[in-house]
Amino acid sequence: MSIITLSSWVDAKAALRNRDLRQGLYDEGVALMHGVIVNLHGAEHNARRRLENRLFRRDTFAFWEKDLIPHNIYESIQPHIVGGQVDLLQLARLTMMRISAGIAGIDLGTDPDRFSLLADIMASLARASSVNHFIGDKQSVIEQGNAALELFAKEFFEPARKNRLALIEQVSQQTKSADDLPKDVLTTLLVNHDNLEISDESLLHEIAYFPWVGSHSTSGAFVNLMDHIFEWIRHNPNDREKLVNDISLLQRFGFESLRLNPASPESSRVAVADTTLESGVLISQDTRVTIDMRAANRDVKVFGSDSDQFNPFREIPEGIAAWGLSFGSGFHACIGQELVSGLESQPADSEISLTGAIATMAQIVLSHGAIVDPQNPPRRDEQSARKNWLSYPVIFRSPTTL
Numbered sequence: 001m002s003i004i005t006l007s008s009w010v011d012a013k014a015a016l017r018n019r020d021l022r023q024g025l026y027d028e029g030v031a032l033m034h035g036v037i038v039n040l041h042g043a044e045h046n047a048r049r050r051l052e053n054r055l056f057r058r059d060t061f062a063f064w065e066k067d068l069i070p071h072n073i074y075e076s077i078q079p080h081i082v083g084g085q086v087d088l089l090q091l092a093r094l095t096m097m098r099i100s101a102g103i104a105g106i107d108l109g110t111d112p113d114r115f116s117l118l119a120d121i122m123a124s125l126a127r128a129s130s131v132n133h134f135i136g137d138k139q140s141v142i143e144q145g146n147a148a149l150e151l152f153a154k155e156f157f158e159p160a161r162k163n164r165l166a167l168i169e170q171v172s173q174q175t176k177s178a179d180d181l182p183k184d185v186l187t188t189l190l191v192n193h194d195n196l197e198i199s200d201e202s203l204l205h206e207i208a209y210f211p212w213v214g215s216h217s218t219s220g221a222f223v224n225l226m227d228h229i230f231e232w233i234r235h236n237p238n239d240r241e242k243l244v245n246d247i248s249l250l251q252r253f254g255f256e257s258l259r260l261n262p263a264s265p266e267s268s269r270v271a272v273a274d275t276t277l278e279s280g281v282l283i284s285q286d287t288r289v290t291i292d293m294r295a296a297n298r299d300v301k302v303f304g305s306d307s308d309q310f311n312p313f314r315e316i317p318e319g320i321a322a323w324g325l326s327f328g329s330g331f332h333a334c335i336g337q338e339l340v341s342g343l344e345s346q347p348a349d350s351e352i353s354l355t356g357a358i359a360t361m362a363q364i365v366l367s368h369g370a371i372v373d374p375q376n377p378p379r380r381d382e383q384s385a386r387k388n389w390l391s392y393p394v395i396f397r398s399p400t401t402l
């Protein structure tokens, strides 16, 4: 199979939007990713996306952003506010996992042990699904992923499915209204099961995908944002208060951080037919296309000669997203983007304003006086080409002593 790498903004964006290029990132993690929305192509993808789009509504995002996320974050940091230490990665990961599990249709209840079990399972699934980027013993990562999927099926998926099938049966017996059904991916796919022809295996994969994709990418983006914020404050100590009091400024910091640090530094596609990009690049059938997201997001033609620098005040050309291609583009573009980073500009004519989960979380921890823990420096995962964070400990100082 021949390989081509695209690094310019124009080619990267065109490739992501090209319908002759199928998803290729999960070919090595296919045991877990077969049948998952991000791995579907053509009509099958369109049908799944149309259904799931309905669940990602701005009014729901607004409730999570203004209510659920602050409540969760505050509950988690509250015991540590005076002098205690919190790992920002875990804080965001667990908060977003609760939300993403709810989107998927997993009933978690209040038992903290169940939640820890889900978090452990998701850590294994995340690693195994993105095994393409793993540097080291890939086979053992895949085996751990398969075992985690089996446990997920038994402990979480089967009980949730049984519960929802019973509710759907009540609707067909007219003892329950369709409006009372849970608004989650599992229920939606079960209700539309016959039209979609989705196999049991694909259904399991889809439900297992949401909790980790929603929590791991968002917590990584949040920690990257905090890292840039702490660096900024080191150079501009007086800006700390400005940031705490201006969520739209934090949001702009978030866009710029997302642009510089795409969750996946490379995307991958495979040509299902011969195709030509607008720039004239020819891609013949079966070619593997590597899209260098990091390079495209730093293309000087689009983001200027200082594109490598963190500058949240940079001028972004008309029609270009401030976060670059970090949420993808076109038909596979991230379904959770507005939940994570909000609206690029708040609509004047609507009541719903969204500034996004990462800016919301940043505001809360900064307002409680978070600083990098001088005794425990942050750590990155050297075994993954993604260089994900392993931990980012902070301590809380009284805001008045900062």
Ligand code: HEM
Residues within 6 Å of the ligand: 016, 023, 025, 037, 038, 039, 049, 100, 103, 210, 213, 214, 215, 217, 218, 219, 221, 262, 263, 267, 325, 326, 327, 328, 329, 331, 332, 333, 334, 335, 336, 337, 339, 340
């Ligand atoms: C900072 C956080 C996030 C980042 C950087 C991110 C990034 C991305 C990217 C780049 C894609 C496109 C993949 C491709 O074209 O190959 C994508 C797709 C997707 N994302 Fe996200 N994502 C984030 C958070 C979330 C959240 C919170 C959810 C849901 C709870 C989510 C659900 C999805 C889904 C379902 C897709 C597949 C869409 C499709 O194939 O039609 N993501 N994401």
